Amino acid sequence: MKLLTTSEHQEADLQPTAVQLANDADPLNLPLTGVERIDLHFPKFTDGRAYSQAFLLRRRREFKGEIRATGDVLVDQLAQMQRSGFDVAVLRADQPLALAERVLASNPGFGVGRYQGDAVQVAPHFALTDAHGAG
Amino acid sequence: MYQYTDFDRAFVQARADQYRDQLNRWQAGQLPEDEFRPLRLQNGWYVQRYAPMLRVAVPYGELSSAQLRVLAKIARDYDQPQPELLRAAQAKQDLLGPVQSGERAISSKLSTGYGHFTTRQNVQYNWIPLDKSADVMDLLASVNMHGIQTSGNCIRNITSDELAGIAVDEIADPRPFGEILRQWSTLHPEFAFLPRKFKIAISGALEDRVATAWHDVGLYLIRNAEGELGFKVQVGGGMGRTPVIGSVIREFLPWHQVMNYIEAIVRVYNRYGRRDNIYKARIKILVKAEGQRYIDDVEAEYQQIMDHDGGPHTITQAELDRVTACFVPPALNCDHKSAQAKIANILRAAAEDDIEFGRWLKQNVRAHKNPDLRAVTLSFKRMGQAPGDATADQLAVAAELAEQFSAGEVRVTHDQNLLLPWVACDQLPELWRAARKAGFAKPNIRLLTDMIACPGGDFCSLANARSIPIAEAITERYQDMDELHDLGEIDLHISGCINSCGHHHSGHIGILGVDKDGLEWYQVSLGGADGSTLSGAAVPGKVVGPSFSASEVPEVIEAVLETYRQQREAGETFIATLRRVGMEPYKAAAKAARLPAAV
Numbered sequence: 001m002k003l004l005t006t007s008e009h010q011e012a013d014l015q016p017t018a019v020q021l022a023n024d025a026d027p028l029n030l031p032l033t034g035v036e037r038i039d040l041h042f043p044k045f046t047d048g049r050a051y052s053q054a055f056l057l058r059r060r061r062e063f064k065g066e067i068r069a070t071g072d073v074l075v076d077q078l079a080q081m082q083r084s085g086f087d088v089a090v091l092r093a094d095q096p097l098a099l100a101e102r103v104l105a106s107n108p109g110f111g112v113g114r115y116q117g118d119a120v121q122v123a124p125h126f127a128l129t130d131a132h133g134a135g
Numbered sequence: 136m137y138q139y140t141d142f143d144r145a146f147v148q149a150r151a152d153q154y155r156d157q158l159n160r161w162q163a164g165q166l167p168e169d170e171f172r173p174l175r176l177q178n179g180w181y182v183q184r185y186a187p188m189l190r191v192a193v194p195y196g197e198l199s200s201a202q203l204r205v206l207a208k209i210a211r212d213y214d215q216p217q218p219e220l221l222r223a224a225q226a227k228q229d230l231l232g233p234v235q236s237g238e239r240a241i242s243s244k245l246s247t248g249y250g251h252f253t254t255r256q257n258v259q260y261n262w263i264p265l266d267k268s269a270d271v272m273d274l275l276a277s278v279n280m281h282g283i284q285t286s287g288n289c290i291r292n293i294t295s296d297e298l299a300g301i302a303v304d305e306i307a308d309p310r311p312f313g314e315i316l317r318q319w320s321t322l323h324p325e326f327a328f329l330p331r332k333f334k335i336a337i338s339g340a341l342e343d344r345v346a347t348a349w350h351d352v353g354l355y356l357i358r359n360a361e362g363e364l365g366f367k368v369q370v371g372g373g374m375g376r377t378p379v380i381g382s383v384i385r386e387f388l389p390w391h392q393v394m395n396y397i398e399a400i401v402r403v404y405n406r407y408g409r410r411d412n413i414y415k416a417r418i419k420i421l422v423k424a425e426g427q428r429y430i431d432d433v434e435a436e437y438q439q440i441m442d443h444d445g446g447p448h449t450i451t452q453a454e455l456d457r458v459t460a461c462f463v464p465p466a467l468n469c470d471h472k473s474a475q476a477k478i479a480n481i482l483r484a485a486a487e488d489d490i491e492f493g494r495w496l497k498q499n500v501r502a503h504k505n506p507d508l509r510a511v512t513l514s515f516k517r518m519g520q521a522p523g524d525a526t527a528d529q530l531a532v533a534a535e536l537a538e539q540f541s542a543g544e545v546r547v548t549h550d551q552n553l554l555l556p557w558v559a560c561d562q563l564p565e566l567w568r569a570a571r572k573a574g575f576a577k578p579n580i581r582l583l584t585d586m587i588a589c590p591g592g593d594f595c596s597l598a599n600a601r602s603i604p605i606a607e608a609i610t611e612r613y614q615d616m617d618e619l620h621d622l623g624e625i626d627l628h629i630s631g632c633i634n635s636c637g638h639h640h641s642g643h644i645g646i647l648g649v650d651k652d653g654l655e656w657y658q659v660s661l662g663g664a665d666g667s668t669l670s671g672a673a674v675p676g677k678v679v680g681p682s683f684s685a686s687e688v689p690e691v692i693e694a695v696l697e698t699y700r701q702q703r704e705a706g707e708t709f710i711a712t713l714r715r716v717g718m719e720p721y722k723a724a725a726k727a728a729r730l731p732a733a734v
Contacts, residue, residue, distance in 0.1 A: 046173055046288070048328030052405045055325050059444055076157065076166075076174055083324035099165075106156065108149035108322060113142060115318040116394075117447040124319070124447060125142065126454040 001082040001089060003100050009070070009090040012039040020070075027053045032063055040086070042071035051084040058085030058119040075100040079107035085119035136197055136544060137314045137461045139279040150283060150322070151276045154178045155269035162266070177289060177327070179282020180268055184596045185224040185245075186216055187268065189260045190285040191275060195295035195313040195337070196256030196547040202278045203534035203545060206258055210250045211527035213271055216262040221245065228593060231601065231655065235686040236608035243593050243604060250530055252515060252523040254587055254638055255334070256294050256547040257285055261594050283321055288329045288416075290320035290401070294336045295345060297548040300462055301510055301556050302340045303502050307356045307364055309339035311458040312393060315450060319394045326401050330408035331416035333401065334373075343666040346549060346641060348372050348381045348673035351418045352400060357387065364390045370400055370433075371422030374635035378675035379419040384430050391455075392441075394448035399437035403429065465542035465557055467508065494578035494620060495567055500558075509560050511540075513553045513575035514585065518610055521603045522588040523551030532573045540566045551587060552580065581624045581669070583696075584610050587638050591631030591648060592655065598631030600648025600655035600685070605629055608689040622696060624669055625709045640675040641665040643710045644695060649682050656682040659691055661721055662713050670710055677718060679725045687730050694728035695721050 012018035018037035021030055030038070038057060040050040050069065057063045069081045069089040078100060081089055091100055105111070117124040139147075157174050160166040166174075179190040191206070198206075216224070225245050233240035251259040263271055275281055285292055293313050300308040316335065320326070326333075338345040339356040347353035353369035366388045372381030388396050400418075407425070409415045422429050440446060501510045513533060516522050525533065533553055537545045540562055541555035548554050553575075558566055570576040579585050586609065589595065591602025606629055613619050628642030632649075639645030645660040663676030683691055696709075698720050703712040713721065 045170070046328050047410060048288075048326070048405055049410075051325040051328070052402050055402075060439060074170060076170070077327075080324040080327055103156070106149075106153065108146055108153055109324065112145045112149045114324075115146075115321050116323055118324050122444070122447045126315075126318070126457075127447070127451065129142075 001078060001087055001104065003078070003097060003104075004088060004090045005097065006090060006093045009068075012037065012068075021053060023047065023049050023053075025053075027056045028060065030057075030061075032061060035063075035065060037066040037068060038063065039068045039070050042069060042073060045072040045074050045077055051080060054081070054085035055119045059122075075103045078104045079109050083109060083114070083118040083120055136199055137194070137310070137458065144276075144279060146321075147276045147279060147281050147283075150178070150281060151269070151272040154272050158265070158269050173287055173328075175265075175268070177284055177287040178272065179285040180265065181286060182265075182596070183261065183594055184592075184598075185227075185594070186220065186262050187265050188594065189263050189268070189271065189282060190253070191258045191260075191280060191282050192285045192292045193256050193258055193280075193547050194292060194317045195299060195310055196297060196549075197299075197310065198545050198547065199278070200534040200537040200543040200545070202280055203530055203537065205274060205278045205280070206250050207527045207530035207534065209260060209263070209271055209274060210248050210525075210530060213263045213267055214248050214250070214260045214527075216247060216264070221247065221262075231592070234601070234604040234608055234688075236611065236689045239608075239611070241604045241607050241611075243601060245593060246520075246524070249524050249526045251521070251590065252525070252547050252551040252553070254549055254551060254636065255292060256297075256549060257292055258547065259590070261590065286332075287327075288331050288333075289327050290323065290329075290333045290335065293317055293320070294334070294350075294549065296338055296340055297546045297554045298344060298501070298510055298556075299339060299546075300464070301504050301508070302342075303504055304341040305339050305504065306341065306358060307339050308459070308462060309337040309354075309356055310462050311455060312354070312356070312390070313337050314458050314461075315454065316394065316397070319397075319448060326405060329401070329405050330410045331413070331418075333404075333418065335397070342668045343673075344549070346638070346665040346673065348666050349374060349638075349641060350381065352397060353381045354393065356390075359387050366390065366393055368396065368400075371419040372673070373417050373419040374638065374640045375417065376414050376633050377419065378635075378640040379423065380673050380675075381419075382422060384433060391450040391452075392446070394450065395440045395446050396437050398448060399433045399440055403432045403436055407432075464505065465544075467542065467557060467559055491576075491578060491616070492564070492567055494616065495576055496563070498578045498580040498582065499576070500563060507560060509558045509563060511555045511558045511563070511566060511570075512548065512580045513545075513555065513570055513573075514577040514579055515552050515575070516579055516585045516610070517574060517577050518607070518614065521590070522586055522606050525553075529573065529575075533575070536566070536569055536573070536575075539569070550580075550585060552585070578616065579619060581626075582619050583613050583622055583625045583627055584619060586610075586627040586629060587642070588629040589631050589637035591629070591637070595631060595636075597634055598648060599633075599650035600631050600657060602629045602631040602637055602646075602648065605646060605657065605685065605688055609692055612689055612693065622699070623708050626663075626665065626670060627692075628663070638665070639663070641670075641673065642676060643670065643713070644692065645676045646688060646692075651682065655685050657685065657688050658682045659688070659695075659725060661695065661718060662710070664710070669708065671714075679718065679722050683725075683729065687728065690728040690730065691725045694724040698724040
């Protein structure tokens with residue numbers, strides 16, 4: 001997952017191929033022709049709607065472009081974002097980049113593995129271990 | 136029991152390590168309190184009235200004796216506040232004054248060094264300092280335990296039948312599905328910040344012993360006309376301010392689709408559930424507001440998960456077999472040929488010896504799928520201890536009993552007791568003696584004093600009123616076992632506030648703590664049901680009238696019970712009598728029990 005500081009982030013409306021999708025908008029109806037980047041918004045880090053939006057864009061709409069997390073983006077939620085289909089996150093201004101990288105790498109879902117399938121790896125743990133014949 | 140794989144173990148340890156790092160950052164001031172709070176909550180760490188509270192997950196209520204011993208160790212070594220904190224807390228509780236029960240004044244007495252069994256089959260501690268919290272998580276991880284998603288706006292620990300896998304009326308064992316769903320819901324990336332908490336319960340038997348209809352998602356294992364196994368799925372049940380019984384959203388869902396289907400239920404909820412008002416954020420409000428449209432949305436989403444996404448969480452037979460293999464009944468030494476006759480003789484002889492043993496056999500011992508075995512409930516409802524509380528020593532003794540009599544396994548029950556699931560019937564007399572010595576043999580299971588109560592205003596920061604002194608006042612009044620057995624099976628449920636952790640809505644008698652001008656008052660309701668055979672279809676109780684003072688509550692309960700005795704027909708239970716005669720005589724009796732001074 002690519003991490004950006006706020007200064008590296010440029011608003012979607014300044015980019016012709018980027019769109020901003022409101023937190024309560026339906027990603028299933030979003031026109032995707034010519035769109036290369038979709039910004040999803042976390043008004044508060046405890047508002048989890050954008051996770052489902054990202055999942056639906058990535059899996060259901062099969063959107064291959066960039067899905068960018070904006071707003072209240074904190075280091076401890078980056079792993080959830082990545083697994084839900086975000087590939088770029090704009091860290092809130094006070095979030096240290098080095099810490100973000102460390103926390104992201106040490107998330108149980110990455111370091112050890114994860115139980116359920118997600119937007120990145122579709123098959124759940126049990127289906128993978130079934131295939132490999134190991135528990 | 137489910138056997139942890141290397142992966143499962145590594146996962147829980149990684150979660151404990153992640154929590155330690157977050158705690159360290161919070162202690163160092165690098166993680167603000169508001170941002171740490173949801174992280175600690177999703178590991179089971181609350182901060183309550185006086186101290187942190189830890190809720191340990193006990194998936195579908197199943198515990199090994201090794202796990203019980205670690206829970207005992209945590210109670211002994213960590214559930215210990217600084218003396219000055221305890222003194223200050225006790226002084227503040229003393230200001231609330233005693234609950235006057237007739238001649239006796241019952242005061243709050245804050246106890247330490249114990250664990251508490253919850254209605255959702257978890258275990259809580261009330262005094263562990265946060266700076267020890269990461270050490271406790273490591274200790275829990277050493278026996279494959281954790282507090283993952285025991286709080287927070289996420290999918291909580293999944294509850295099930297205390298008789299899962301052993302019930303005579305079982306259609307299918309719910310535990311393998313409980314475990315598979317536990318794994319699916321654990322750290323689900325999309326569903327960590329739902330509008331509100333989300334509780335799933337699974338029943339696998341003819342009788343609903345899980346209060347299934349009261350859950351956000353209630354699953355009933357059933358067989359269809361073709362004999363295939365699946366689930367009846369209910370959605371949108373819940374207690375709180377707006378008690379709602381779940382609606383059936385699917386009459387039959389094939390067993391292997393349960394994760395794909397719940398994914399649809401939760402995704403639609405995550406997108407459309409209200410986030411503007413905490414009291415309207417549960418899925419029950421969405422289901423009520425949207426009705427058929429919610430159901431249609433879930434079905435459409437499910438079809439997309441199946442058709443477009445390929446149903447990635449379809450449970451394979453191999454996975455069900457792998458998990459089910461963990462729940463093979465233990466091999467037990469029992470003489471199969473002569474068991475029935477031999478056991479009948481033992482029971483008859485012992486029962487005639489001792490009326491208390493007879494009562495214990497009737498109330499605390501239940502039939503088992505294996506006719507050689509019995510399920511035995513250890514009662515944690517007795518004078519001097521809050522309902523569902525167990526000291527470190529009691530937890531350790533329970534572990535010993537589990538090893539000696541129950542293949543090293545216990546279950547935490549929805550009613551806040553422990554159940555031994557694998558007791559050989561020829562060991563009942565020995566178990567009874569050992570349980571009596573430990574103080575666990577009170578023959579009051581399912582009777583009035585086997586009440587549900589939340590920690591209430593002695594510990595909880597949300598509570599409007601205390602639960603524990605009310606529970607003690609009622610328990611004290613009904614110590615006469617003849618009287619208690621004469622009153623028969625009654626569900627008495629006490630909540631210290633409208634959050635309803637003490638399930639007052641589903642009690643035949645419900646008591647709810649309310650705040651009026653900063654004072655503790657209590658609403659009494661009657662006729663609620665959890666959905667069990669005794670109680671009938673799940674329904675919230677009806678309030679009998681304006682709230683009562685704490686000192687009036689024991690009088691009101693006595694008056695209500697006396698009315699039952701006057702109205703009942705031979706062999707009629709409390710709830711059946713209430714349903715037959717209606718609320719009026721009970722309302723009148725409750726009103727008459729008001730104390731003149733309190734008016």
